[in-house]
Amino acid sequence: MPCFCGMVPSLAGRFKPVMLPYEMYEYQRNNRFFAQIQNDMGKLGMEELSGQGAEDISPAYGGIYFSSDQAVLYRTNYTSRYITRILAPLISFKCHSTRYLYNKAKEINWTDIFAADNSFAIFSTVSNSRIKHSLYATLRLKDAIVDWFNEHFKKRPDIERIDPDVWINLHIENNRAVISLDTSLGSLHRRGYRARTVKAPMQETLAAAIISLAAWDGSKPIYDPMCGSGTLLSEALMFYCRIPSGFLRQRFGFEFLPDFEYDLWNSIKRDADQEIRGVTKGLISGSDISSEVVEAARTNINKLPNGEKIGLRVMDYKKIQQLEDTIIVCNPPSGVRLERDKDLSKLYGELGDFLKQRCKGSTAYIYFGDRELIPKIGLKPSWKRPLKNGGLDGRLAKFEIY
Template sequence: IAAAELIALGARQARCTGGGVEFESDQEGLYRINYQARLVSRVLAPLAQFDCRGPEDLYHGARAIAWERIFSPGHTFAVFANVRSQTLRHSGFAALRVKDAVADRFRERFGRRPDVDPRSPDLWIALHLEADRATVYLDTSGGSLHRRGYRRQTVAAPIQETLAAAMVHWSGWKADRQLVDPMCGSGTLVCEALMAACRIPAGYLRRSFGFAFLPDYDNRRWATIKHRADGQIRAAAAGLIQAGDVAPQAVSAARGNLARLPHGEKVRVRRCDFQDWKSLENALILCNPPYGIRLEQGGDLAGWYARLGDFLKQRCRGATALVYFGRREYLKHIGLRPAWKKPIPSGGLDGRLARFDMY
């Protein structure tokens, strides 16, 4: 689905690889994808690839890159490494070797070097080391795109924005029926549903993108792309999207997060137990039930899921429910046969997404 989304935004030759999607794009497409793609985390542009059998190879490979053509000693940078190799096992150490290589190259040529800023650098460099092959990328997103900017308040175990967006996508929802998250936490699922329904670009609230620091950055082109995408934003009907949560702090977080988005006020958020919804007939239900330690210690987790299953059976006739189980073992307690289920690991957990069609 990420490849299809990228193609719709102008990517060419998109093909799925192990951990992502490879594609080609011109500058306009690159800006559009970074601004509008909901399902991808980072858009990385490969700079160099080389054999790497140890720290020295990594250092020399990274130092051979003409960094001075990309940025200057007045900028800041950071290196983020992702390492799956027997020869270099620690991503922190690998990142450090690349950082030293960049700094040494600048120092040799200019007598000074750019500073490192690990939080908010101008230039984001990514290193992938797979077996004996290193690839150095520029992160044109400038940090993960799941940081949309609306989620400033969170509660325990928020779902990742890109996964929430994928759930909206997989549901096939076209803003044509009521969408409800009856255990909304910080409201990620309803925020993503609102953004999809109102065509709010995924990066609408992001303050900066990595591509803005590249030497060929074209501010006028970026402004045109942004203006065009923002011009597509449309209103949603009040009450089309609704949410609820039993915890008052979750309700306040969800309301606060929604308020940052255009038309966020159209989403109703109630404080209530999911069992207090009188009827959700024919609705689309998207939710991510609790799976935390608190509930386990509080006791009857199996009973909690059985009540959710009963609620779906008895009060949600004609509804479709997409439920993300943070831990797959909870699926069996719901007592319903899913139409499908997908393994989706997230946040270090072996989660499952299941779809239930209620008749």
């Protein structure tokens, strides 16, 4: 194994000397990473990356390429509200067959990344290439890694599909393969506060995007009258109190990068945690008709710092007498995943009446899991934005109520 001291180009033309007791991987040569993000959140993700100090930010299908040093990489993983995961490319190569994939993968010195007693998993995507099946590509990459460990150590790492120590990502597009380390260690939407789930919860990254698009700055109260498990309220709390999105996550994949800097990571985490601030009672609150989901929301929100400051109650929103001068966020049942046979037209019509009659001076941001439901509310939206929730082609609509 070669051992050399390299000069690694860093940001803004600066160079920092780094001891490299291993081969240089692709991300080390060019400081380039790929942030996976839902396409409709790309702009938010780019602004977030730029705010963290990333450079050469360029959008692509399903994500954003960017250049950064390790500090920006760690901080973005720890605080990003919209990015799904960040990949650090190890090697990339022209690839027309799974045999070649197997051989190239065996050129990696895998102990630079993890040990035989770590577990690992592989996520693959294949498009427009001679290799057609991502499952088979995954299996061949898995074989290469396992065989490499067996040949060098007579010991192999275990596969763990749910909660591995290390996620390896394989992307093959136009016959070019990229093998990357997932520096996030699984999707960043898993903040760690969802101890209890309910039917049709909203994805955390989507809820964060809604809070951002609502441009809520804490000068008015925010209220979710159909709060379910409290995802929108949790993301409002995290945003307002500056709680890093990864506050409850125990581990990150970047800890397995060969040039991981433990002290740097600790200082980034400490600095971000010091930014956390309090919130006054009543600024963030919500309710739901189901006592079971309100209980779930309470369990989830209480896992976060200041969670006890969020007001929660069991209530049919139609019984709320007034919700004036408030930012209202909510995600009513869409019927796509639940309550199919209920009369959704009636439900949305009544919600529209409620907004018109009892929410004067408020602005409502309603997330429709099914865009066909937007006209049923009987109010003219100021704007509509496409935003997916999992596989659902939903829309966020803004309504100003006078």
